[in-house]
Amino acid sequence: MDKRLALMAQRGLTLPELTRKEIRKTGIFCRATLQVVYQQQCRQWALRGEESGGAVASIGHYVGFCGVDGQPLAWMQRVQNFMPNGVHAVLIGPEFCRVELYRYENTYDVLITRHSLSGPQGARPHVESGIVFFRRAGTLATELWGKDSAFRGGALPRFLKRNGEDELPPEAFIDSLLKITEAVCCLGCKHAHLLEFGSAASRRELQVTA
Secondary structure, three states, X not given: OOHHHXXXXXXXXXXXXXXXXXXXXXXXXXXXXXXXXXXXOOOEEEEEXXXXXXXXXXXXXXXXXXXXXXXXXXOOEEEEOOOOOOEEEEEEEOEEEEEEEEEEOOEEEEEEEEEEEEOOOOOXXXXXXXXXXXXXXXXOOOOOOOOOHHHOOOOOOEOEOOOOOEOOOOHHHHHHHHHHHHHOOOEOOOOOOOOEOOOOOOOEEEEOOO
């Protein structure tokens, strides 16, 4: 993997600075960065990620998470905020996949990456990251944020190879891609689209009132 792709696997989609400025102007807050955290009670290291993002009519940007097998995961902490298009939930675990999607009108960029911890016993580990699926300039004519909102959850962008043939995502991640496609078309988003409610032992709820 070349340096550009390796950096993207770690940090998330690379977008031009002008694009990032425009996203900030809309008020969409989307953080793809992962953290290594230490859990004192069980004396182990873990990965921490924040499901975040949302959409306005012209732009959507969202980061969510699923298992390495593509199956849904339960959040550790739910975040409810007065401001939309921000952090929705927190995930902590030893390994998982990050799913990121950026939309400008009907054009989509997608990045699915797998993350785990690696290192000698007792020492602070480092994050092993790899790309599962990455394509730019996918298209979806359906306006899921507007007149075609009834189709949310059932439509995917179409991604093409350089030769014009379809580039199909791994089958195990189709459900996550359907959910995150809905997320980048969710205007004023205030809820998690990928992480789900789990057992009381596996999550804590946090309400942010200001």
